[in-house]
Amino acid sequence: MKMSINVPSLLLALVVTVSFRTVACYSNGKVTDACRSMEPNHGHHSSTKPHTYTITVDKSIFSPGDQVQVTLSASKSGTTYFKGFLIEARDAANLDGGAVGSFTLVNITKSQLLKCGHTQESAVSHTSDSKKRQIQVTWNSPESVPPSIQFLVTVVHKYDVYWVRIPGPVVSQAGVTPGPHNTATTTAPTVLPRPFSSEGCGTRKSCLRDPVGCDPELEPICFFLSFTTVGQSTLFELSGTADGYISFALSLDKWMGNDDMYLCVRDGNRVDIDAANVVGRTHPVLASQSFLTDTAWRLSDGVIQCSFRRDVHIPQDLTRFSLNESYYLFLANGRAENGMIHRHGRQPLISTFQTVITGAPQNLSGSRSPLLMKFHGAFMLIAWMTTVNTGIIIARYFKDVWPDRALCGLGGWFQVHRALMVLTVLLTSVAFTLPFIYRGGWSHSAGAHPYLGCTVMALAGIQPVMAAFRPPPGSARRYIFNWMHYCAGTIAQIIAVVAIFLGIHQQALHLPGPWSTGILAGFVVWGVVAELILEFHSRCSFKCERSDSEDKEILLESTQLTSSEGSVFKKVVLAVFLCGNASLLSGLLYSISSV
Numbered sequence: 001m002k003m004s005i006n007v008p009s010l011l012l013a014l015v016v017t018v019s020f021r022t023v024a025c026y027s028n029g030k031v032t033d034a035c036r037s038m039e040p041n042h043g044h045h046s047s048t049k050p051h052t053y054t055i056t057v058d059k060s061i062f063s064p065g066d067q068v069q070v071t072l073s074a075s076k077s078g079t080t081y082f083k084g085f086l087i088e089a090r091d092a093a094n095l096d097g098g099a100v101g102s103f104t105l106v107n108i109t110k111s112q113l114l115k116c117g118h119t120q121e122s123a124v125s126h127t128s129d130s131k132k133r134q135i136q137v138t139w140n141s142p143e144s145v146p147p148s149i150q151f152l153v154t155v156v157h158k159y160d161v162y163w164v165r166i167p168g169p170v171v172s173q174a175g176v177t178p179g180p181h182n183t184a185t186t187t188a189p190t191v192l193p194r195p196f197s198s199e200g201c202g203t204r205k206s207c208l209r210d211p212v213g214c215d216p217e218l219e220p221i222c223f224f225l226s227f228t229t230v231g232q233s234t235l236f237e238l239s240g241t242a243d244g245y246i247s248f249a250l251s252l253d254k255w256m257g258n259d260d261m262y263l264c265v266r267d268g269n270r271v272d273i274d275a276a277n278v279v280g281r282t283h284p285v286l287a288s289q290s291f292l293t294d295t296a297w298r299l300s301d302g303v304i305q306c307s308f309r310r311d312v313h314i315p316q317d318l319t320r321f322s323l324n325e326s327y328y329l330f331l332a333n334g335r336a337e338n339g340m341i342h343r344h345g346r347q348p349l350i351s352t353f354q355t356v357i358t359g360a361p362q363n364l365s366g367s368r369s370p371l372l373m374k375f376h377g378a379f380m381l382i383a384w385m386t387t388v389n390t391g392i393i394i395a396r397y398f399k400d401v402w403p404d405r406a407l408c409g410l411g412g413w414f415q416v417h418r419a420l421m422v423l424t425v426l427l428t429s430v431a432f433t434l435p436f437i438y439r440g441g442w443s444h445s446a447g448a449h450p451y452l453g454c455t456v457m458a459l460a461g462i463q464p465v466m467a468a469f470r471p472p473p474g475s476a477r478r479y480i481f482n483w484m485h486y487c488a489g490t491i492a493q494i495i496a497v498v499a500i501f502l503g504i505h506q507q508a509l510h511l512p513g514p515w516s517t518g519i520l521a522g523f524v525v526w527g528v529v530a531e532l533i534l535e536f537h538s539r540c541s542f543k544c545e546r547s548d549s550e551d552k553e554i555l556l557e558s559t560q561l562t563s564s565e566g567s568v569f570k571k572v573v574l575a576v577f578l579c580g581n582a583s584l585l586s587g588l589l590y591s592i593s594s595v
Contacts, residue, residue, distance in 0.1 A: 029125035031086055035099065035116035038086055038154045039164045046164040053082065053155050054285045055168030058340035059267055060274045062149075063174050067104070068139045069340050070151055070168075073283060074132070081131040084156030087124045088116065089139050092148035092170050099123055100149055104138040111135055148172045169286040189273055189306075192298035196224060196237045196305055201363055204228060205237075208329055208364040210349045220303055223349060225331050229358040232312050234323050235294070238264055239305040244336020246304050249278065250327040250357070254350055254370070260321040264297065264306035265336050271297035273306050277319040284341075291317060304333075312358060323357035329364065347507045369595045372438040373508040377592050379431035380503065383424045384456075384496040385520075386581055389527040391420035392489075393574065397534045401567045418467075425460050432457045438508070446506055452499035459492035497524060511591050519591075523584045530577040537569060 034040060052075035057068050074081050088099045099122035105111050110132060113121040124137045139151070151168035198215040201207035205228035214222035216239040223240040225248050240246040249261040261276045261284050273295045276284035291314050298305040314320040321327065329351040334344035347368040355364060395417040402412025432453060435443065443450055463485065470481040501520060504511040 027084070027129040029084065029112055029127050030114075031125050032114050032116065034086065034154075035088070035114065035123060037164075038088065038152060040084070040154065040156060040162055042156075042159055042162065044160045044162070047157075047161050051155065051163045051166065052080075052279070053153075053163070053166060054279060054283065055151055055153055055166065056283050056285055057151065057169045057171055059265075059272055060169070060171055060286055060290070061174045061272060062141055062171050064141055064143045064145055066141045068141070068171055069136060070139050071134060071136045071283065072153055072155070073134045075279060081133055082155045082157055083129045083131060084126045084154075084162070085124075085132075085135060086114075086154040087135075087137060088122070088152050089149050090152060091146040092150040093146065095150060095152065095165075100145060101142050102140045104140060106136045106138065111137060145173060172290075189271070189295040189297055192296045192305060192307065195298065195300070195303075196226070196239050196307075198224070198226075200361075201226065202361055204361055206355065206357075206359075206361050206364060208331060208349070208351055208366055210331070210366065210368070212365065216303075216305070220301060223331055223333070225329065227357055228361065229312065229323070233293075233309045234312060234357060235307065235309050236262065237305075237307045238262070238331075239303065240331070240333050241302050242266070242304050242333035242335075243302075244334060245341045246306075246331075246333045247284075247341075248332070249330040250321050251330055252327065254328055256330070256348075259330065260319065260327075262292075262308070263341065264304055265341055266299065266304055267336075269299070271299065271304060271306055273297060273308055275310075275320065287317060287319070291320065326354035326356050328354055329366070331366070345507075346510050367595060369509045369592070370438055372434045374592050374595075376431045376434040376438075377503060377509045378589055379427045379434075380496070380500060381585060381588055381592075383427035383431070384493065384500060385523045385527075386585055387420045387424045387427070388493055388496075389530075389581065390578065391417050391424065392493075393531060393534065393577065394420070396531075397538060397570055398574070401570060421463065425464060428457060428460045435508075447502065449499055449502040449506060452495050452502070456492055456496045456499060459488050459495070462488055463492070509592065509595065511588070511595060516588065516591050519584055519587050523581070523588075526577070526580050526584060530573060533573055534570060537573075 031040070039046070054073050054075070056071045056073070059066075059068055062068055070087065072082075072085060072087065087103070089101050089103075091097050091100055098117040099119060102119060102121040103113060103124045104121075105113060105124070110127060110130075111124050112127050114123040114125055115121065116123040124135075126132070126135075139149075141149075148170050149172075150170045152165045153168060154162065154164050155166060156162040195217045197217040198207060198209065198213075201209075205226045208225045210223040211221075214224070216222045216224040221241055223246075224238070226237045228235050236248075238246055238248055245263055245265040247261060247263045249256075249259040251259040257278060259278045261278055263272075263274045263276055263284065263286075265272045265274070273292060275287040275290065275292060277287070278284050292308040292310050294307070294309045296307050310320075310323075312323045330348045331350075332344040332348035333346075335342045349366045349368050351364050351366045353364075355362070394413055398413045398416075399411065402416070435450070435453075466481060466485055466488070470485075471477045501517070503509065504516055504520060505513070
């Protein structure tokens with residue numbers, strides 16, 4: 001019996017089997033065979049396209065036995081995730097050597113330890129081919145360690161798209177001269193003998209300060225950045241209150257991303273001073289080489305201060321900006337744990353105009369709130385603390401003061417009420433759109449404030465629609481409109497007040513407290529007191545009789561006064577209310593313009 005063998009089918013089955021074994025092997029992260037080359041056995045070449053992955057560390061200086069947090073992240077644009085990875089630490093002077101040190105896992109469901117060479121737990125890989133956006137691990141320095149360590153990572157986006165040995169940050173051993181990988185001569189940071197001073201700002205050095213004109217030598221709550229250029233190098237001084245770090249960045253625009261950043265991070269009883277760069281709105285990536293000299297720092301009563309020099313031009317590092325160009329300055333501070341920085345707790349201070357770092361000394365101005373957000377807050381305050389309150393008072397208590405057909409054939413009270421409410425809707429509509437323009441979408445870090453704002457916008461938009469289709473005064477269904485109009489307006493006003501209280505503490509428009517909160521509370525109390533006085537006056541002046549007329553309004557429960565004295569009293573109360581309201585509004589608007 002002669003057996004016929006289908007060679008193509010056999011080869012196809014063999015290829016499928018081998019491919020399945022390869023995929024099955026590497027999808028579970030058991031990649032010890034790739035430890036040396038760090039290259040997946042996928043039958044493809046490493047991608048030549050630019051990647052958008054970042055590798056960050058929480059410190060640049062370490063001692064034997066220390067731990068360093070290492071984070072691999074995907075950007076929010078481009079390759080927004082990865083499926084596989086391999087992380088190793090190697091001698092920065094010999095990247096083709098074996099893995100150095102060991103790792104500890106942070107998330108055992110997404111990462112696992114591997115033995116590369118003779119060292120246990122010397123590499124980290126994935127546990128499955130699920131999509132990942134970030135992986136964090138801890139590298140443990142051995143007692144015998146090279147002067148400098150560089151982290152390398154291979155990232156697999158999908159089976160045939162991957163990047164091999166992406167270079168990560170370099171960390172150097174404290175007190176040990178870096179190896180030949182580092183082309184700059186660095187010295188250990190020294191301790192500043194005394195705090196910085198604003199003396200010479202505008203004459204010998206350029207200064208950016210918050211509050212304006214503050215002196216870091218005399219005022220603890222003073223965020224301060226100064227710089228002065230001598231020859232081909234620039235000296236930077238940075239000071240501010242912070243739980244963990246202060247930083248500044250040079251930027252081509254007023255939006256964070258693709259910036260030249262400098263960090264002063266508290267790590268225990270010392271401060272690490274590093275250069276970094278930011279790609280998009282991601283965690284800053286520490287520079288693999290240090291070009292900062294004359295570094296110094298100081299810690300005192302919650303204030304972090306640091307200084308350093310850098311060359312005007314650094315051709316060795318293309319991510320460092322030339323200081324002969326114009327840039328916006330960002331000044332930020334935030335929390336840090338074990339040298340690992342977190343997102344800044346408040347909006348950075350951003351210089352009003354671009355400035356040339358090597359230019360003539362000047363006093364710079366800045367703001368922590370974008371102009372669009374300032375208009376957002378101002379319009380909402382005017383709409384819901386002034387025009388709404390005034391419109392409600394006019395409708396409830398001034399129907400008899402401006403009688404029917406007193407203005408353009410209609411009741412004067414109605415015309416004023418309608419004009420104020422239309423203005424409220426217009427201001428709310430404009431203010432509602434501004435945060436979306438600024439953010440480019442929804443803000444996920446603003447808590448309940450945007451949800452309340454959307455509710456207020458919806459209720460405000462419903463009011464004119466209901467008014468346009470309201471039944472005539474004599475209709476039997478008029479009371480339905482009256483109740484709906486009253487309830488929708490009251491609910492909108494209450495939610496708007498709550499949203500404003502939350503809004504003045506948002507990161508993009510953080511008004512100084514607690515006095516700003518006190519003024520806003522005074523706003524509310526002032527309006528309530530004015531309405532209570534007018535209501536009490538109306539009830540005391542009228543007989544407790546209810547008219548059965550068909551034009552009775554649920555919203556307008558007060559009956560008309562017949563005496564001129566009553567009208568004069570109400571006008572006086574209205575005038576006093578408007579004066580007080582305008583004063584409180586002016587205080588908050590001034591506060592908004594000052595942040």
